[in-house]
Amino acid sequence: MINNFIKDGLKNKTFCVGFFIFFSVLFIAIFADIIAPYTYDEMEIINKLNNPNQQHLFGTDRYGRDIFSRVVYGSRIALWVGLIVVIIESFIGISLGLLAGYYGGITNRIILFITDLTWSMPPIILALAIITMLGPSLNNVVTSIAIVSWAQFTRIVRAKTQSLKNMPFVEAARAFGENDFNIIFRYILPNVMPSIIVITTLALPSAILLTSSLGFLGLGAQPPLPDWGVILYNGIPFIRKAPWITIFPGFAIAYTVLGFNLLGEGLRDILDPKLKI
């Protein structure tokens, strides 16, 4: 099984590129302390707004902080927030999806209604509203993004569960006396897993994008934390004089999001070609 997976993976270029980018971002985040020459909040006022040079690879901002180090440390925030968000939203989404799909009837209707309700609102606006209510901080960013985007998990898990629950092997399980709990966790969930893995990898970049957006709007990570959105926002006043402040974090966001999307799409082609997202 795993050998086949690796073989298919190597054949799939999208997956290979995506995996390489994912791995590079992960590597940078883990070894940020070694890679970054400065800490993210070290100021050298004399060297403010420097061009990219040998000492400061990506240049410096108006307080003389090293952009390269800030971008490197920023990867930690991006990945960490992305990971926590995905864990929370997949937990909510998968449980509700399984319940709705398996039990049907009134349970299904209620869950579907709530899902459609969250689905119908633009995510960034809803997230903004929630953060305004809770106050700007990284934890609240996590909460709000999870609340905004669990619905995608519910929809797909529900649909898959509905089709699986009528499969002969589930019926057979019922016939030899398995209870609902076992049927859901031993028969349905493992068979939905490929789709869940795919949605998870695709949910990660959108979570990162949303975190940066909220950071850019000043509602996410608070300075001096080097969230990519925050660095970008700090560079806006100097965009003509010192464009490197905005270019590099922007590039980091694009690179990471692109990588995760490619990874997700590659995984989808390998694991679950029929899944449509």
Place this chain on the structure above:
Amino acid sequence: MKTDKDLVSINDLSVSFNTSAGVVSAVDRVNFSIRKKEIFALVGESGCGKSTTAYALMRLISEPGEITGGKIIFQGQDLLSLSRREMFNIRGKKISMIFQNPLDSLNPVYRIKSQLSEAIVLDKISKKDAWKKAVEIIKEVRIPDPEERANSYPFELSGGMRQRVMIGMMISRNPQLLIADEPTTALDVTIQAQILEIIKDLKEAIETSILLITHDFGIVAEIADRIAVMYAGKIVEIGEVFQIFEKPCHPYTQLLMGSLPRMNKKEGRLKTIFGNVPNLINPPIGCRFHERCPYSKKECQEIEPKMEEVEKGHLCACILTRK
């Protein structure tokens, strides 16, 4: 008719489906009982309600279907009065079922061994013993290379092997009643024979009764003890195998027998039964078979025939046989 020999008796069982077109009464006041250690065959064409009857026995009818009436007395208790939770203890342990489609009947993500032991562990046996027993079961259902097969995934096995694993899984907990819903339909003829042989032998070994659902009279003749013929949601004839084969008394049974291919007779075309199965949303009044019956009389359209004994143990629902 009720005796101590009966394992299950089904009294006036009705099942209907609420569809957008109307209420379909798929099973209508069906009565029969299965004795201990016998193979009871339920025969009929597609859509006559034989599978629905079996699902009702397991209480596995799902939406939009509903059991609308009757009793299923199994070992002195009415299965229809049990709670969901109590049914979990009946299914698998006392009544098991083999399904039509062996290709999709196993969970694709687990090895055969862990699936079999999953079924056995339900009886509170330690995991180690369960694995040992799993290999034994695979041996029992005559799969070559039991040790190796135990470590295979379902997609690595052929249809016949999968059906054998399924049978092994279903009998692993020694049920008193095994329902076999067209167990050989998806398999080729040589495998069919092997599967039937296994079912027959296991029946002797674990002393279980079998409810065999099929549309194949060949299979019935081979292994069944008694037969019930079903038509449009009703049982039209019940009897011992030899009674039904020698003296079929309901016109439908006679026509079914007439439409079997025979080796020893030279005939041109195979005989068929005129017409189609009636629509069960508006079943015909009177005898449900009267529209297709060559002996149909005016009374047939008015009086609903009752099951009556034509000889000992042989019942038939046709007003023409009364004389």
